[in-house]
Amino acid sequence: MAGSGGRCYTPPPVKVSVDDIRHVALLARLALTPEEEAELTTTLDSILQHMDQLNRLDTTDVEPTAHVASVAAPFRDDVVTNAPDADALLANAPARDDDLFLVPKIID
Amino acid sequence: MLTDLTIAAAAERLRRGDLSAVELTRAALDRIAATDSAIHAFLTVTADEALAQAAAVDAERKTGHDRGPLAGIPIAVKDVIATKGVRTTAASKILADFVPPYDATVTRRLRDAGAVIVGKVNCDEFAMGSSNENSAFALTRNPWDLDRVPGGSSGGSAAAVAARQAFASLGTDTGGSIRLPAGYTGIVGMKPTYGRVSRFGVIAYASSLDQVGPMARDVTDCALVLQALAGHDPRDSTSVDRPVPDYGAAVARGADEGARGLRIALPREYFGGGMQPEVEAAVRAAAATFTSGGADVQDASLPHTEYAVSCYYVLAPAEASSNLARYDGIRYGLRAPADGLLDLYRKSRAAGFGPEVKRRIMLGTYVLSSGYYDAYYLKAQKVRTLIRRDFERVFADADVIVTPVAPTTAFRIGEKTADPLQMYLSDVFMISVNLAGLPGIVVPCGVDAAGMPIGLQIVGPPFGEEVVLRAARAFEAATSWHQLRPPELAEGKPPK
Numbered sequence: 001m002a003g004s005g006g007r008c009y010t011p012p013p014v015k016v017s018v019d020d021i022r023h024v025a026l027l028a029r030l031a032l033t034p035e036e037e038a039e040l041t042t043t044l045d046s047i048l049q050h051m052d053q054l055n056r057l058d059t060t061d062v063e064p065t066a067h068v069a070s071v072a073a074p075f076r077d078d079v080v081t082n083a084p085d086a087d088a089l090l091a092n093a094p095a096r097d098d099d100l101f102l103v104p105k106i107i108d
Numbered sequence: 109m110l111t112d113l114t115i116a117a118a119a120e121r122l123r124r125g126d127l128s129a130v131e132l133t134r135a136a137l138d139r140i141a142a143t144d145s146a147i148h149a150f151l152t153v154t155a156d157e158a159l160a161q162a163a164a165v166d167a168e169r170k171t172g173h174d175r176g177p178l179a180g181i182p183i184a185v186k187d188v189i190a191t192k193g194v195r196t197t198a199a200s201k202i203l204a205d206f207v208p209p210y211d212a213t214v215t216r217r218l219r220d221a222g223a224v225i226v227g228k229v230n231c232d233e234f235a236m237g238s239s240n241e242n243s244a245f246a247l248t249r250n251p252w253d254l255d256r257v258p259g260g261s262s263g264g265s266a267a268a269v270a271a272r273q274a275f276a277s278l279g280t281d282t283g284g285s286i287r288l289p290a291g292y293t294g295i296v297g298m299k300p301t302y303g304r305v306s307r308f309g310v311i312a313y314a315s316s317l318d319q320v321g322p323m324a325r326d327v328t329d330c331a332l333v334l335q336a337l338a339g340h341d342p343r344d345s346t347s348v349d350r351p352v353p354d355y356g357a358a359v360a361r362g363a364d365e366g367a368r369g370l371r372i373a374l375p376r377e378y379f380g381g382g383m384q385p386e387v388e389a390a391v392r393a394a395a396a397t398f399t400s401g402g403a404d405v406q407d408a409s410l411p412h413t414e415y416a417v418s419c420y421y422v423l424a425p426a427e428a429s430s431n432l433a434r435y436d437g438i439r440y441g442l443r444a445p446a447d448g449l450l451d452l453y454r455k456s457r458a459a460g461f462g463p464e465v466k467r468r469i470m471l472g473t474y475v476l477s478s479g480y481y482d483a484y485y486l487k488a489q490k491v492r493t494l495i496r497r498d499f500e501r502v503f504a505d506a507d508v509i510v511t512p513v514a515p516t517t518a519f520r521i522g523e524k525t526a527d528p529l530q531m532y533l534s535d536v537f538m539i540s541v542n543l544a545g546l547p548g549i550v551v552p553c554g555v556d557a558a559g560m561p562i563g564l565q566i567v568g569p570p571f572g573e574e575v576v577l578r579a580a581r582a583f584e585a586a587t588s589w590h591q592l593r594p595p596e597l598a599e600g601k602p603p604k
Contacts, residue, residue: 016474023477024470024473024474024477025470026454027477028429028457028469028470028473029433029436029450029453029454029457030454030457030458030461030466030469030470031454031455031457031458032458032466036466039463040466040467040470043467043528043529044470044471044474046529047421047528047529047532048474048484050417050418050529051418051421051422051484051488053415053418054415054418054419054422054484054487054488054491055487057412057415057490057491057494059487059490059491059493059494062491062493062494063493064486064489064490064492064493065489065493065496065543066316067316067346068303068316068496068544068545068570069302069303069346069545074342074345076342088209089209089439091207091209092205092206092207092209092441093438093439093440094437094438094441094443095443101438101439103438103449103452104446104447104448104449105448106448106449
């Protein structure tokens with residue numbers, strides 16, 4: 001029993017390990033430095049601890065809200081409305097060859 | 109000074125012919141040149157294009173064609189909004205050299221209204237932040253105190269308007285990014301209802317929350333810009349096809365009738381706690397102003413308010429992690445030297461994204477990953493429903509809800525960068541409005557002992573922009589806070 005001021009502080013359980021961070025970084029296609037891995041392990045852990053407050057709410061019969069707009073996705077006719085302009089589309093390409101985007105070799 | 113004019117006043121002089129769009133644009137460009145080395149609001153100044161646009165407006169006006177109140181008015185655009193032929197970076201290294209091949213719908217609507225785009229303004233990288241400190245390129249400073257943040261993420265949009273560099277600006281608001289910086293810099297900023305303004309050509313952050321809106325020096329000017337932006341766009345599937353009301357008429361009603369008959373709710377969860385006492389006092393005084401103007405002000409409850417930040421920081425990063433998957437170094441954007449395709453993705457994204465963007469991508473990927481989806485993402489979507497219902501209940505008996513903008517006025521540069529969670533909590537009074545998709549405006553309602561502006565938020569039901577504008581104008585007409593300006597600029601000398 002906790003008396004007056006007698007309650008001990010128990011640190012909350014750690015949710016995120018550095019292995020979790022490495023796994024998620026691979027999913028997210030992010031190369032992280034060891035320093036970034038360490039920093040993200042700590043900050044994601046504290047953010048997720050804070051988010052645990054959501055579990056105080058009973059949401060058993062509550063519908064999820066994905067979107068506030070009540071309209072269904074609208075349909076349109078399948079017609080081209082813009083003129084083809086390869087140069088405009090390729091102008092920002094980091095590497096191009098004529099009308100093509102250049103990428104690293106993916107099949108030997 | 110010409111740059112002190114409101115849009116409404118400048119438009120009247122342009123119409124009368126005793127001021128030209130070129131003169132007005134030169135005044136804005138001169139003001140930017142004189143002050144931006146201190147403020148750092150702009151990432152790109154489009155002086156030549158702006159003067160050419162202004163000259164075209166003047167020439168057109170001579171032929172008798174008047175495009176309306178924005179014709180010839182210098183406006184700044186947040187750098188997450190595409191501008192054809194003008195670099196658009198999202199304040200990120202990954203888009204440092206990106207030049208859009210098309211205009212966003214809101215950019216085109218501004219151009220169609222004859223507005224003169226003077227440049228692209230700074231923001232937090234990909235609009236992720238509350239202080240503007242997450243920009244990869246510049247640290248925008250608050251014109252009221254250069255040691256303080258202007259708020260974020262639309263901090264450049266806010267600072268440019270407060271510093272009289274532009275007459276209005278466009279911002280975007282996903283979790284308070286228009287309203288928080290408007291409050292921190294003593295200007296008026298409005299987030300319209302989700303679906304009211306097109307996001308086509310706006311670099312996506314969290315698509316179920318993002319909305320574009322105006323920032324200006326008073327409510328009338330804000331409504332003038334909103335009028336140009338609002339309306340259905342077939343190119344944004346979330347844009348709602350319903351008529352656009354006459355916002356000017358709503359503003360006029362606020363001036364003519366004041367707050368008479370308005371039912372105003374004051375949610376108790378938005379007061380107390382760690383709030384700066386001057387902020388609470390100013391908002392309570394604003395409520396009293398409404399009461400003496402004939403409004404019926406009642407206490408109300410939004411019981412799930414305390415869950416909004418957690419809810420948002422599950423949902424927004426989840427959506428961001430998906431939206432930002434497109435930055436892969438292939439079709440546009442930064443590409444890092446790499447060995448193979450996977451390595452190219454990982455190294456390009458590592459080199460291109462800053463720390464906060466990486467943090468949100470990681471958080472979002474985590475909450476969506478196998479085993480955590482139900483516990484975080486689905487749970488947060490259900491809590492979002494509870495937050496929406498809170499507002500529906502209050503709006504059954506109220507026309508608008510009035511709240512503070514933030515627990516404190518603008519904080520100091522560097523004060524919250526070490527602790528992301530503390531930074532996230534700056535948005536505590538902003539975020540519910542995005543989760544519920546509601547319109548909200550921020551107007552100045554006081555200053556604290558340090559002379560920093562205090563903002564008042566007025567929130568309406570879905571598509572309730574008219575009653576929000578009416579209430580905001582009624583408050584403005586009864587007070588003079590909107591006439592205050594940053595002190596070092598008032599003395600006519602450039603900031604330190």
